[in-house]
Amino acid sequence: MEHLPQRLLEGYSAFMRGRYAAERDRYRELAREGQTPETMVIACCDSRAAPETIFDTGPGELFVVRNVANLVPPYAPDGKHHSTSAALEFAVQSLKVKHIVVLGHGRCGGIQAALSPTAEPLSPGDFIGKWMNLVAPAAETVAGNAMMTASERQTALERISIRYSIANLRTFPCVSILERKERLSLHGAWFDISTGELWTMNPESGDFQRPEVD
Known part of the structure; x- marks a missing residue:
């Protein structure tokens, strides 16, 4: 073997x-x-949406943490295991990154699971279902919108979840303090696997738009 x-x-x-x-x-x-990366990227573990590939970066340029649906949990110093929070703490406190990018993507399986809460769990532990409860209120609202198609609901929640994660980032004292001092900036982006298009989030309105690139 x-x-x-x-x-x-x-x-x-x-x-x-x-x-x-x-x-x-x-x-x-x-x-x-x-390593001295200036940017942390919180991305999905989907094999089709690797940040290093999308942004064509070299070794040492990005500090990347990946999880299902690129979610950031709220600050919870409760003694439990928090891998994303630990990576965030290291990036901000030790590496002193200047930027944090939450990178979502189209056709996300985690988001699809959040929109289908009655689906059969993949395992008795239902780890995905419990993890996606982080966006349950938004998922319930979006799933109930009969005026949207299934793909429209999927894209909507993918982008809403990015705003959720950015809001949760601000519950971490180390993030909110440095952001107020303008030593750290938070960004949202959404990548369309099918077309290769990158959409960035307007920090003021929360809208997603195509950036001007060569």
């Missing part, structure tokens, strides 16, 4: 011959001096 799937071993071999060979000095510098 292979230690890793063959596709991964082949990919690693290509990486060593290509990207690592071209950026060897950069990797050695990062190993020696540590």
Whole structure:
């Protein structure tokens, strides 16, 4: 039995011959001096929406945390396990990032699950269902809108959930204090897997619009 799937071993071999060979000095510098990314991205774990690919970034440029539906839970110092909160704490307090981007995407399975609360859980623990309860109030409102098509409801909740996550980011003292001091800025973005379009959230209105890019 292979230690890793063959596709991964082949990919690693290509990486060593290509990207690592071209950026060897950069990797050695990062190993020696540590990482200093200016941007944290909170993204979905969907295999089709990798931030490093979408933004074409090199090693050390982004600090990325990925979870189902790119959600940020509210601040809850209750002694339980909080992986996203831990990553956020490290990015803000230790790495001192200047930007946090919540990156959503189209056709998100987690959002689809939130819009179908009566669907059969994938496991007895129903981890996805419990996690998606973070946006349950919005999901209930959107799901009940018969004037929208199913795809319109999906896109609407994908974007609303980004605003939810940004609001939850502000419940963390380390985030809200630095944002007030203008040492940290929060951003929302939504990526359309089908077309490759990126939509960014207007920080004042909350509307999503296409940025002007070359």
